[in-house]
Amino acid sequence: MDIARLRVLRELADRGSVTAAARALHCTPSAVSQQIKALQVEVGLNLTEAAGRGLRLTDAGRLLVARADEVFAALERAEAELDTYRSVPRxxxxxxxxxxxxxxxxxxxxxxxxxxxxxxxxxxxxxxxxxxxxxxxxxxxxxxxxxxxxxxxxxxxxxxxxxxxxxxxxxxxxxxxxxxxxxxxxxxxxxxxxxxxxxxxxxxxxxxxxxxxxxxxxxxxxxxxxxxxxxxxxxxxxxxxxxxxxxxxxxxxxxxxxxxxxxxxxxxxxxxxxxxxxxxxxxxxxxxxxxxxxxxxxxx
Missing domain, CATH: 3.40.190.290 (D-Maltodextrin-Binding Protein; domain 2)
Structure with missing residues (x-):
């Protein structure tokens, strides 16, 4: 599963809209939409659904965002530990x-x-x-x-x-x-x-x-x-x-x-x-x- 696409999905969940997610990620709304579609193909499930003129997460999407939070937390811990190896003899x-x-x-x-x-x-x-x-x-x-x-x-x-x-x-x-x-x-x-x-x-x-x-x-x-x-x-x-x-x-x-x-x-x-x-x-x-x-x- 592509980590970058997971990050896009999490930003959509946090920001509430494709436009806001794009602004946070410094890319275009079209790029956000493309990444979400590619992630859905990758997992084989619908992660978002239409909500008026925007998108909202499906149950599968919310579950994946929750797990994504755990993944990114683990990555941050790993990066912090690696930083100590870069600066401390371990x-x-x-x-x-x-x-x-x-x-x-x-x-x-x-x-x-x-x-x-x-x-x-x-x-x-x-x-x-x-x-x-x-x-x-x-x-x-x-x-x-x-x-x-x-x-x-x-x-x-x-x-x-x-x-x-x-x-x-x-x-x-x-x-x-x-x-x-x-x-x-x-x-x-x-x-x-x-x-x-x-x-x-x-x-x-x-x-x-x-x-x-x-x-x-x-x-x-x-x-x-x-x-x-x-x-x-x-x-x-x-x-x-x-x-x-x-x-x-x-x-x-x-x-x-x-x-x-x-x-x-x-x-x-x-x-x-x-x-x-x-x-x-x-x-x-x-x-x-x-x-x-x-x-x-x-x-x-």
Whole structure:
């Protein structure tokens, strides 16, 4: 049933004549009559009848006007609720985040969101490579991903990218390692070490390969493990060394060494489909993630 025609019928009921209804609707009396006739055809009932030189509603017409009032009241309520979504962060935001970023950002982010009633976060941890990110934005409002510092940025034609954090990657060695007492190490000093890496195509592996190109020292990768907690356990057990993110490395059982003369890092970014951040709920989650990321590097 056409909502615009229902509105015309209601104006006829409220104004009492076709001319008055036309004046209220800023159209001609002929247009009002045509809309009423079309509505009658649509419902298959006579909604008006002749009354002297004018029209009056039939019983069916009065019933439909009463129901039309309910319809328009519901539409007004819906519009009012939608206005709050346009101006207040409300509703569910779907977030995909890679595991080590979830470990680093998610606890604090969820605490911040708990302070905002009406805002919900639906989270999935997904071990993703950069080429997979654009497709993920079709299923999630925000995709938190990472890329090697020298990798090309994500294209911004159909995507909006929010930079969250540049996280250095450090060398993790066992506490009893010959270099454990050092603060910094040259990559050439690690030429004979056994490395525990990640699958090919993931940013940390990209960094290792970049280091090999820039220094001529090719790390000897003996295991490929994507779960950094497993990697930490293997390093602590003396099964190799690894390049690990600085902010989540377990310093209680590992020694951390900075790579001298080399900028080894990953960029952590939030990627959305273009235009989606006009929704206040999504903008708010992005702002809270930025605050959480800033807290990791704040002095003290």
């Amino acid at each position: 509703g569910r935001v779907r977030l995909a985040i890679f595991p080590s970023a979830a470990l680093m950002l998610l606890p604090g982010l969820l605490r911040r969101i708990e302070e905002l009633p009406g805002l919900e976060l639906d989270v999935r941890d997904i071990d993703m490579t950069p080429p997979e990110v654009p497709a993920l934005t079709g299923d999630f409002d925000i995709v938190v991903t990472h890329r090697d510092e020298v990798a090309d940025p994500f294209p911004t034609g159909r995507l909006e990218v929010t930079h969250l954090l540049r996280e250095p990657l450090d060398v993790a060695v066992p506490r009893g390692h010959r270099l454990a007492g050092r603060d910094r190490v040259e990559l050439t000093e690690l030429a004979e070490e056994r490395w525990i890496g990640v699958d090919v195509g993931y940013p940390v592996d990209d960094v290792l390969r970049s280091l090999a190109v820039r220094t001529g020292v090719r790390p000897r990768v003996v295991y490929r493990i994507n779960d950094f907690r497993i990697t930490e356990a293997l390093v602590a057990a003396g099964q190799g060394i690894a390049l690990l993110p600085r902010h989540t490395m377990d310093r209680s059982r590992l020694a951390r060494l900075e790579l001298a003369g080399i900028r080894a890092a990953r960029h952590i970014e939030a990627v959305c489909r273009a235009g989606s951040i006009t929704r206040p709920a999504i903008t708010t989650v992005l702002d809270l993630m930025r605050l959480e990321a800033e807290s990791l590097t704040a002095p003290g």
